[in-house]
Amino acid sequence: MIDCISDFENALEQADKGRTLVESLNEERGVLVLCPDDDIICFEAVKSHIDELVGQFGRVVVIIPEAINNRFTLRDDVRTVPVHKKEMDCILRYASLAEDIDTSIKIVSFDKEISGRAFRLIDCCGFDKEQVIRKGLLGIMC
């Protein structure tokens, strides 16, 4: 549990670094999808909705952990950016804080520490992960 201002400031510094990383991709993306977990279901779900994402938001850039980079490939017009866990943490801090002013960032995660909202949808509301990713996290309504 964080309870002192220095811990909080560290979190803000992380968010700053995350913003710099996200900014570096601004020119080439319509939507930025973060798949921070080592969870293949997340990656597969994003993969299966690429067409809808491109249709709704333009060019898709997907950020994934280095650990799963070699295990999956997306189609040619989608850029995959593998990042180290520390960088991913920074991007997530930024994305969580800036979510409503930069709505072109989608976080696809079930990690309770990061997105308890998604976690609870599965835990308590009876949806499966694929449904939550499609409608809840990516906001694909059609």
Added chain:
Amino acid sequence: MMRQESIWKSEDNDFEACIRKDVLELTRKGVFDGKKIALIGSWINQEKIQTVLGESGLTVSYIADNNPEKQGVEKLGITTQSVESLPHDSEVIILVSGFYSNEISEQLEKLGYKEKNDYLILASGLLRRKIRGHVVKEETWLEYKERAIHGFESYCHINEKYDGIPMWLMHQPSLGDLYIFSLFLPYVYGKKSVHECDCVLVVARNSTRKLAEILGYKYIEQIHLEEASNDWLLMMRLMGDEINVKNAVFHGLGRNNSFLNMAASGSLTFRDSFVRYVLGLEGNPEPIYPQFDNRGEYVKKQFDELGLNPGKTVVLSPYAGHFTPSISEEHWKILVDGLREKGYTLCTNCGSPDEKPLDGTVAAFVDLKDCVEFVERAGAFIGVRSGLCDLICMTDCKKTVIYEKGATNNSITFFGFTNMGLGKNITEFDNDRINTYSIMTDILNMY
């Protein structure tokens, strides 16, 4: 009786401001000179568009819609029609707005209309922003961080004061949210009443603080609404589950609201948002209804002063804090005249001097703690869905609640008492905003 300024209205205000800006600009350019105006789209917001046009001395001549149910009905004093049947000539300029603007634009192009010459899309900037989002500017980012820091400092102050007792942030200023949240909160702590729960409730309005006191919360802290909805929520988004405060409602932690997205496509209800999502409870716990204090003599005196007959009074509630109902004074007049003929005395639930009593009724300014007793003494309640409906849902009297199809935050699926399995003696109507007169007649026939 109970009205709060609502953050829910901000999107409506965005829309109205955007429409106003466009209309002023187009008027200045003389686009409407010598033209008759036709509206397509934004069925729900057409009254607002008419008002904005009126400010520039303009009137609406035609309203068209692609939904057959919305053709051939009265709207703004005009008989609506299909898009195809609009007169296609140089004297008519079509104003398109709303969520389906792009689709309507494509349809008009196929019908031979040309954008800018024959039709214009209003508030298109708003649509683009919502769909595409935008990258955060440096000054905005700095402001966000500042706000998060303020939120954290305020949080630390309260956290220290209560020595780490878990906190709940009720940033939503509406009473209904706090009421439903409180029906199930005791389960989180294995208790039988709100009063036994060792938690701090952080509220953002006097009205919610007052309700929290009535409901029996032991520890209540009040912060400013802006502080809650800006600073605290930003701080919570940044820190996630790493801090000692949780969001007491399902929204507020970002616009990419996963719960709302799921609710829109499923059968989730307002109750679910608290039971399953906010509180994370399993199964289907029974609500623990609160007891309101009895102030019989006070309410009796109020009835006497207002000239209301106990057991033969209808409390009419045409206002809501979280949305602007489309039911007009003329619609309510059907009920007012009819109920008076049937021998009822009538009062209008007024939360502030801005909320005027309906013609033929007296204004009732009722204290929160008396709302249950007031309605029970009256004998009947008819109102649009608002937080007050939650508070009186278990009263021993006849209650009629009206929802509005398509209105933001007024869906019968999500907020309906039958769907939520809450309350008793409640009859519900879903107003499609087309057949409002017949709904009012149906309600009248129940009395």
